[in-house]
Amino acid sequence: MSYKLETIPNGETLIGEGPHWDVATQSLYFVDIDNAVLLRYDYKQNKTYSARLEGENFASFIIPVEGENGKFAVGCDRRVAIVAWDGVSPSAKVARNAYEVQSGEEFALNRLNDGKADPRGRLFAGTMYNDQKDLFAARKGELYRFEKGKPVALIKSDIGISNGLTWNEKAGKFYFIDSCDYNVKEYDYDLETGVASNPKIVFKHASHLPDGMTIDTEGNIYIATFTGHTVYKVKPSTGEVLLEIKFPCKQITSVAFGGPNLDILYVTTSKLNDQPPPAGSTFKVTGLGAKGLPMTKVRI
Known part of the structure; x- marks a missing residue:
């Protein structure tokens, strides 16, 4: 398969993350985590x-x-803040706070990491311990479900770095990455209740730290690796690696399908720890012969 990599203009970040393709505006929204910057790539x-x-x-x-x-x-x-932004102005403001988690002193160094809406608009997001010296030792992260009109629900605790999330609505599956476990877990997912159960490992890598994740219309998952120059396309039912998408930088953070036909894979990266260019660029991958699913807005 011959896929093609290109960078999008002015998509450079320190730690790019959280890509979300918005069908309504034909835009890719993403963030630069440590700089508290919001970005919007306008396709047209x-x-x-x-x-x-x-x-x-x-x-x-x-x-x-x-x-x-x-x-x-x-x-x-x-x-979880509700932010007002017109998608153009150079600054944005928090309009209100919707939720807060882990408010105790023992979680002072924690922060939310990856978050995504399930097919019904429930927000799933988790925390991580944010001290670089002790990133892997302290499993103080937790994964939560935020559902309109209901109290915050704890999905999982004992997490190192709460990361990639995606759903297969047809098959009733939820996929989740705790980067510190070096694997992807598949859960049975009840779309009516938002309850995930029966975790099992469907992908594991000995050395490449898994990060963000998405899924295509055929149920294959795409796993970004923070230490591996690679996005892996994996068939979860067998664990088979169907494709390795290689990048000219090491720290691949997350992935999302977008474009008018949902057949462009947008990929965020990081230049943390003084990685040389093109680290930190945001890429678009074409020619994959695959399509993603429309991403869901959140109901809050």
């Missing part, structure tokens, strides 16, 4: 806009809010 204009999130230290994911034009759920420290 082939142009990227960015905004500093005022008064915040981190922005770990960005998801449009259903029914609220110009409003986004954004992970800020240990809060």
